[in-house]
Amino acid sequence: MRRAAGFDGSRFGANFRLRLAVLLVAILTLGLGAVSYAAFTAGRQLLVPEIDQKAETVGRSLAAQVERALALGVPLSGLVGVDGSFKTVLDANGEFARIALLPAGAGAPAITEGRAVAGGRMVAAPVRFDGREVARIEVTGDPGYAQRILHGLWSDLAVVLLISVLIALELMVLLFGVRLVSALDGVESRIRALRIGDFSRRPATSDASVLGQAAGSLDRAVERERARHERLVARADDVGDAAARAELASVASDTKIFETQDVSATSAESIRAPLFLFMFALEMTRPFMPGYVGALTSDLIPLSPTMAVGVAMAAYMGIVAALQLPLAVQTARWGRGLSFRLGASVAAAGYLTCAVSTGFLMFLAGHCLSAIGFALVFVAAQGHVIDTSRGKSRMRGLAIMVGAIMVAGLCGPAVGGMLAEQIGPSLTYLVISGFALLSLAIGWTIIPLKRAATDAMVSHPAKASSLWTGLSRSPAFGVLLLGCALPAKLILFALCFYLVPMQMAAHGASAAEIGRAQIVYPMATVLLVPVFSHLSKQLDMRMPFVLGGALLTGLACLYILLPAGNWILFAILLQFGVAQAMSITPQAGLVGELASRIGAEDSAFGLYRLVERIGSALGPVVAGLLLARFGFEAALLALGGIVAAGAVVFLFVHMGTRPRSAPVESSVRI
Known part of the structure; x- marks a missing residue:
């Protein structure tokens, strides 16, 4: 038994999940890194020519305006409002640093607006009158503008890479299947236990794959050792060998051969994917929601845009706070699966209402609907973990839930901000509603439709x-x-x-x-x-x-x-x-x-x-x-x-x- 306690599981690998996660991260990083580098290189190659082309277009347009004034008999020295026109162009085009009108001769002063910059690319457009060049318009680009655009592009690509990896890790259970991951965990936990001499019973693995069969083989081997130990104890009792009996008791204590481990945290692993997607949808609203609310506030609402944002956010969290305790009981009566489905549906309807809102009150109604949906989903998910686990596995399950929520908070704002900038807040809310429905669809297949058998099963506050x-x-x-x-x-x-x-x-x-x-x-x-x-x-x-x-x-x-x-x-x-x-x-x-x-x-x-x-x-x-x-x-x-x-x-x-x-x-x- 002592030698068996030293079981060597090194040939099975130390940590299947870790190796699988590292492999997944490596593949995604290489693939997305290559795509990001190509996108950054292409953006850099296209940006400078685009700025030069725009500068040439602006220069020709300004030169044409000066030529029309000269055709009307206004001399270069008599032009009025040129500096103001240049300033307007500079204010509307951040990629330009300086615009200048430079006469060809000594008859008129140069007119410049903006600042001189080192390294700025200059484009000149001639001003012609009576078939000769009498002046030129110079448009100087701002080198810092291109750097800012490229820096923002690189930041977005880096954020996309990071978030893609995190999302892939969160959805790994969904991608590979709950049963497969459960079997993987089962084999890994058994190997780790045997390597440290832990022979305790573990929850049976129902998966019929090779991994499930491997876990079953390990369980049968441990059962044979347990039966052998029981026979040795019976023989020591028969012959009255107290020393052998004490030694066997010590072995049983050291190897935990007659102990049974808590049920695993598979329930939390299974609920992690739909919960993550739902929380990801919520977190996507963070960057643009205040500005969206401010834009919807009209004179009919006796609130400033600043206060309207505060009221909307306070109403959301107030609803969530008020529903926590009642829903803890009600979701158990309805069933956690039904409550999760209902919450995701209500939240999706709320986000859809926010997307089509034409005023603050309509948005507030949709926002409050999404708050009700959030409260239902959160309490149902937490209740599902508590109902299907106990002991240390319950703490692990709740930790898995918290981890999914925290990673969603890390990924959601960046994605929501980028989407809102590209397609606008309304369409982004439609995408968010779609994520809530995706969470509903995945949760539909994972969380069983169970109702509490009796009121005794419902945990009252x-x-x-x-x-x-x-x-x-x-x-x-x-x-x-x-x-x-x-x-x-x-x-x-x-x-x-x-x-x-x-x-x-x-x-x-x-x-x-x-x-x-x-x-x-x-x-x-x-x-x-x-x-x-x-x-x-x-x-x-x-x-x-x-x-x-x-x-x-x-x-x-x-x-x-x-x-x-x-x-x-x-x-x-x-x-x-x-x-x-x-x-x-x-x-x-x-x-x-x-x-x-x-x-x-x-x-x-x-x-x-x-x-x-x-x-x-x-x-x-x-x-x-x-x-x-x-x-x-x-x-x-x-x-x-x-x-x-x-x-x-x-x-x-x-x-x-x-x-x-x-x-x-x-x-x-x-």
């Missing part, structure tokens, strides 16, 4: 009376919710989804540029949340991470005082992402720690999520009021101050209300 009683004994818990959890979500929705898009749009940024900015925050969180979560667990400390995240958020908001244009917004979003990644997991752990002291841990997490939703709903409203009254800089500084102040208040309240018997170290290492 815990009564809040014990929680409120406990809160009176632990003010620190209440301050944690109101001083840390609520401001964290408030500034997230105020800054990332409201203030930054509005500010960038006000400074002339395109929807694609706004979308690229909005991937900075989710990229930081996707990469760093696991790092800070692991570090917090390793150090057994939560309070410093929560406080550090809040103070980093406040410090990031101070960057707005630096005169650096849109780049400072990228720096703010990056540091904000780092700050949120630092505090997300430790803050949830701190909630559980403090709630356990008042004996209301289950209810506390429900309240914690509700407070977060309230903060999400308040964020756009608070930001809209501050923006309209004080401006962008003051609004951002006020929000940063709220976050930092809430964390400081929590620190003092917690230090002042910790149990007297607790040592100082334990009060810090939370």
Whole structure:
């Protein structure tokens, strides 16, 4: 048995999923990289000639205007309004840096508009009168314009490459089939377990492929070892060999040969694809929705465009917050599959309404419909994972769900921004509605139409009376919710989804540029949340991470005082992402720690999520009021101050209300 525990599975490979993912990424990167390079090269080759051709056309047009004036008897020295006309052309054509009218002789002064630039390509058009050249129009291109266009093209291609890889990884389960991936996981988990001497029973694999058969063979081999062990135990009992019996008991304990593992997280793996597509559709609206709402606001609505955006976003999150608890019960009664289908259908109808909206009120109705659909889909997906898993596999399943949502937040804004810039917001909403329907179609084949057998299967929310009683004994818990959890979500929705898009749009940024900015925050969180979560667990400390995240958020908001244009917004979003990644997991752990002291841990997490939703709903409203009254800089500084102040208040309240018997170290290492 000891030798069997050292089973060598190296010839089967250490990690099938990892190798498959690496192979998929390599193929996509090479293919898309080649296409991107070809597109960039072609764009660079076409751009400069196009600018030269346009400069020549503009030069000839201006020269023709001067020639008409000369034909009417106006001398070059008597031309009026030339500089104003040149300025109008320059303002309308960012690719030009300078336009000049240069007389051929000494009779008239040169007229120039714009700035001289080094390295700019100049195109000249002659001005003729009486068969001779009397002047020329010079149009000088701006070399920085071509660089900006090429930089934007390269950025878009890089974003497309990154997002394509991420989407492919998210949909890998869908591409290769849920059963095949489940069988792959089954073989891999068995090999890993046997390599470390773990002989515990594992969920059977129903797949009939070679992988499924391999998993079954491993299970039968383990069953033979288990039967052999039982025979040895019976023989030791028969002869009364206590030493052998103790040795066999030690082997059983070391190899876990009579233990059974929890069910796998296949349910979460299967639901990941439709959930990702649905969340991807939602995230696509982030870059262009504020500008779209502002354009729909008419004089009939007693709201400024700024406030209209805030109202729309607050209504969305308010509906989601209000429906969380009721739908947790109702989706179990209806069945998670039916609830998911209903939610995706309602959301698709909402997006379609937004696409055809002719005014703000119609858009708001569609936006609220999509909020109802989101609440249904999210609660149904979460309930499906909880219903079909337990123990560690449930935690893994919920982590898979969160991962899909975070990756959707990373991919969606950039794609939505690029689409909105190319085809317009209305058509982009039609595409988004199509993604919601695609999520519905995939979920239809994956999530079974099951209803709860009895009301006993429906998880009712815990009564809040014990929680409120406990809160009176632990003010620190209440301050944690109101001083840390609520401001964290408030500034997230105020800054990332409201203030930054509005500010960038006000400074002339395109929807694609706004979308690229909005991937900075989710990229930081996707990469760093696991790092800070692991570090917090390793150090057994939560309070410093929560406080550090809040103070980093406040410090990031101070960057707005630096005169650096849109780049400072990228720096703010990056540091904000780092700050949120630092505090997300430790803050949830701190909630559980403090709630356990008042004996209301289950209810506390429900309240914690509700407070977060309230903060999400308040964020756009608070930001809209501050923006309209004080401006962008003051609004951002006020929000940063709220976050930092809430964390400081929590620190003092917690230090002042910790149990007297607790040592100082334990009060810090939370």
